[in-house]
Amino acid sequence: MTLEKALVVGTGLIGTSVALALRAKGVAVYLSDIDAHAARLARELGAGHEWAGEDVDLALIAVPPPVVAERLAELQKRETAPAYTDVASVKADPIAAAERLGCDLTSYVPGHPLAGRERSGPAAARADLFSGRAWALCPRPETDAHALRRVRELVSMCGADAVTVDPGEHDSAVALVSHAPHVVASAVAASLAGGDDVALGLAGRGLRDVTRIAAGDPLLWRAILAGNTQPVAGVLERIAADLAEAASALRSGDLDGVTDLLRRGVAGHARIPGERGGPVRENAAVQVAPGDGRH
Amino acid sequence: MTLEKALVVGTGLIGTSVALALRAKGVAVYLSDIDAHAARLARELGAGHEWAGEDVDLALIAVPPPVVAERLAELQKRETAPAYTDVASVKADPIAAAERLGCDLTSYVPGHPLAGRERSGPAAARADLFSGRAWALCPRPETDAHALRRVRELVSMCGADAVTVDPGEHDSAVALVSHAPHVVASAVAASLAGGDDVALGLAGRGLRDVTRIAAGDPLLWRAILAGNTQPVAGVLERIAADLAEAASALRSGDLDGVTDLLRRGVAGHARIPGERGGPVRENAAVQVAPGDGRH
Incomplete structure (x- = not known):
């Protein structure tokens, strides 16, 4: 049961980068964004096809933190996928909002890829944005094992290292x-x-x-x-x-x-992994720039 | 009257890097350091020869700020050179100390190359450390024109851009x-x-x-x-x-x-020269790293 069809909601930097990474692994990717211009640009960059309501194996919600739960509720209502994840850089708030909206928390695996750029939007997207980076996952006791496997598969396809962590932590x-x-x-x-x-x-x-x-x-x-x-x-x-x-x-x-x-x-x-004296994170392609500071 | 013979006092990162840059331009460089190990390492790296009191065209004092004036007084006492400069990253204090010690301020052109690395010592030195960087010079009204020309020549040989500025500024x-x-x-x-x-x-x-x-x-x-x-x-x-x-x-x-x-x-x-929206400094080989920050 390999990931075959995925939906990416929100074609900004992160969503489009995930879509490009999945496309490179042969996954059929559908794209959706309330900004028609961003969605078209992502499609033109080869990130996937326009979503017309197709069912998928996994839906990735790559929208700003305050609207993650809302999108999750909409997608679950139409039974879009057996597994959902998001990429919001905070985790406790979206989970609490999802609970308030009555979302099914068994199929939702909160996530956060630790990667980004100063530039935003689909034009800045790169298929290798997550390569060697940490990707936090916050499964809960009630999380469905199948959903968690699906999301781990996505993280792996993006070349990132899954790190399981409590939302508050x-x-x-x-x-x-x-x-x-x-x-x-x-x-x-x-x-x-x-x-x-x-x-x-x-x-x-x-x-x-x-x-x-x-x-x-x-x-x-x-x-x-x-x-x-x-x-x-x-x-x-x-x-x-x-x-x-x-x-x-x-x-x-x-x-x-x-x-x-x-x-x-x-x-x-020295405590930063990969810095002088710090531990090196396994599998991490950490690039340490040659030191060269003025004083 | 090209710079032919120079003395570098202090063979740390900065002094040794200047020495290497001068050597690459064919200048005869003498080296001196109270740390015999650092001086030997600098010589082994090809930065120059041991100084035995030879007269030179220019003496560069590359020691910590608190001892610049002391070294300047010593060198001037033995009439080592017609021009002196230093590389201390503060300027008002060393100048005040030089005045207190009765140094000749006409032959001393206070300087500060805006370059460095996290690593220190001669082993970290590089001939191109100053390439495209600013090099502050703080000449005073009484500064001798010949001494200033000599120091500007040194800055130019290091590939840096001289920036004249008041010491307090x-x-x-x-x-x-x-x-x-x-x-x-x-x-x-x-x-x-x-x-x-x-x-x-x-x-x-x-x-x-x-x-x-x-x-x-x-x-x-x-x-x-x-x-x-x-x-x-x-x-x-x-x-x-x-x-x-x-x-x-x-x-x-x-x-x-x-x-x-x-x-x-x-x-x-955006006000930083060379950054997005900022002015680009002329002749500066400013490298802007591709943006890629996590959040």
Whole structure:
């Protein structure tokens, strides 16, 4: 029972990339998007065919977090597939919304591929976007084993590594490793707005790297943060306190306090899988850029 | 009058990289370092010959900021060269120290190449480290025109672009585009120290980029920050305030406040030369990595 027919609802960057990956494995892919332009572009890119209500083996819901549950309810109502998953970067909220809407939670396997780009939309899609990346899955005790197998098959076809995790644990984790860092990158980038051209002319690769993700779409990120407010706030509070303390130490010439933060930074950085000193995640094609920061 | 003989005092990453660049242009390079092991390694890498007190056309002082003025005074006392420069990443402090030590400020052209790597020491040196990068020079009204020409020649031989800037303006600029972002990267990395392995396993390239420079040597960075405490503190205070406000907005569910920060981040990021929407610095071989951040 290989995955033969899939439906991708939402042909943005992630949905179209999944569709392209599945097409490359010979899966028949149907596409649907409320934005007719995005759906047509995805079809023209070879991601699949227009969906006219066909039944499929698996439906992937690749829409913004706040509307995942709504789409799931619609699809389940028409009995589109025996298995459903989503790609929202928060998990507790969509699951709670699905419960509220009376969705069948046995056929729904909440998911989150840990991959993306600053650019959005189907034109930015790549079949290998998920290659070697982690893909979080949050099955529940009542999850149907067949549905879970189907979704794992999809993850595998995308070249990603499935990581099973509790929804709340997932949201705390991405607050720490993704959502809060994004807000911090935005704050560093925002601090540049008032800099003069001479200052910006001295910018190096270090600054480019620190601020790169700050170029992401503010409205997409607003939706992501809206679904994970308290965990992200907790991480930001700790970072803000560390920075305020570092500023205060610098003001008073207490370099020891700042050096301690720098040391903790080295230790924390080493915990990232694949970084110097950190564990390497199995099967992960982690690319470590050659170091080259200005100071 | 081409640069024929140069002395590099301090054979760490920067000094050895300059030496390699000069050697590639046929300059006779002498090397000196209080660390005999570093000096020997630099010589073995082909960066130049051991210095036995020979006179040279130009002496480059590539030692930590707090000891630049001391080395300058020593070299000037033995009349080593008609022109001197340094590479310290802060400029006001070394100049003030040189004045205090009674150095000849007409032959000293304070400098700072905006390039580096996380790795330090001569083994990490590369002849092309400065290619296409900015190299700040802080000549003063009394600076000798010949000395300035010599230093500009060195910058040109390294493939870098000389940017003339006032020392105070330089220090404020690097606080904004380099020193404060480094501390922020350290704070983000430090926040990971308490994360569990599952969380770290979900880390993506976005986090790697934001924290990459946090791997830098804490003692080197302590010395850099010690020479630029007030400007760095000012930038950190603004960033800490933005993050505390974002956390507070998230706690209360006010997504507008956070979205405003995200928008300011997009605008600030676009001001970085070579980034999307930003001006491109002439002659700069700016490499923009393909975007690919997780969320």
